[in-house]
């Protein structure tokens with residue numbers, strides 16, 4: 001049987017991490033996988049997480065099973081963080097999942113179960129795992145134009161024109177904030193148009209919000225999602241604690257379903273649990289227990305929020321410093337779009353050959369589509385990166 005298999009295609013992000021680890025150059029730079037690094041180049045454990053972990057180590061009395069939906073106090077806290085105050089908050093249900101990719105898959109399976117003819121519209125470009133997850137669930141994938149390569153911003157006219165053709169058999173997957181891979185976010189007035197189109201044409205919005213707090217702020221980053229949750233009849237949400245709690249390896253996320261009414265949402269939750277049972281049964285507990293501990297304590301919540309603010313502030317200053325260094329080297333502001341992008345990533349618009357040169361000649365690892373992880377940069381290497389970018393692009 002196994003001899004029938006051909007070798008698997010490499011994931012463009014995860015394979016880059018392996019290549020980076022194997023590179024023996026001491027001045028190499030990892031701007032590939034979306035992981036935050038401090039000024040020493042380490043991915044720290046947040047202080048609030050350390051305190052919560054210690055508390056759990058001291059107070060937890062059992063490692064017995066939790067349940068198919070995971071930690072319900074965590075589910076409630078994540079729902080509050082995203083949806084409190086919206087109309088959808090009254091008619092939603094939440095399931096803890098192994099990371100946001102687990103949420104994407106469970107919601108994709110749910111869509112296929114409910115309506116196998118569903119087409120999922122994904123931004124072009126999008127998170128590398130969106131298409132594989134949707135297709136693995138049996139769904140059809142279509143792309144909508146998103147990024148204007150010339151302005152390095154969202155091509156709003158083209159996006160909205162394409163989305164105006166989506167109808168009741170369609171689900172439109174949107175990035176809540178900090179678009180991966182481009183860094184170009186949908187403006188509030190365009191969220192408004194998407195909201196109107198969803199209501200008029202009947203497509204279901206599906207918001208992937210894996211970077212809440214890394215863009216303009218914890219509340220600001222949820223504005224587009226909340227606008228939709230206030231008005232549309234049904235909606236799907238995948239969220240993650242990988243980045244904003246720094247819990248990457250703990251695989252902590254949630255799937256949220258908003259229905260026409262609370263009963264419909266609970267019905268959908270029951271189906272997600274049935275799908276989870278047949279996939280991984282239960283999500284891992286530790287990360288969710290940490291998040292629950294933080295979000296149910298005012299002191300820890302305050303500490304976590306200020307640490308998150310500091311991470312966001314640092315990414316902004318890295319963006320500013322990189323642009324300043326690039327202006328010095330090229331004499332113009334052609335790279336200033338990096339300052340306008342939000343979150344961890346920026347798409348530079350370099351060719352695969354130029355990205356190859358960055359890696360081979362300078363030891364700088366960026367994803368082949370020219371996405372760099374600005375949050376992987378350290379202050380002391382900014383000029384090195386700026387030099388390399390100018391050299392490969394001239």
Ligand code: LMR
Pocket residue numbers: 013014032033034035127129180
């Ligand atoms: C990324 O896009 O780099 C991260 O979200 C990690 C992943 O799952 O690919």
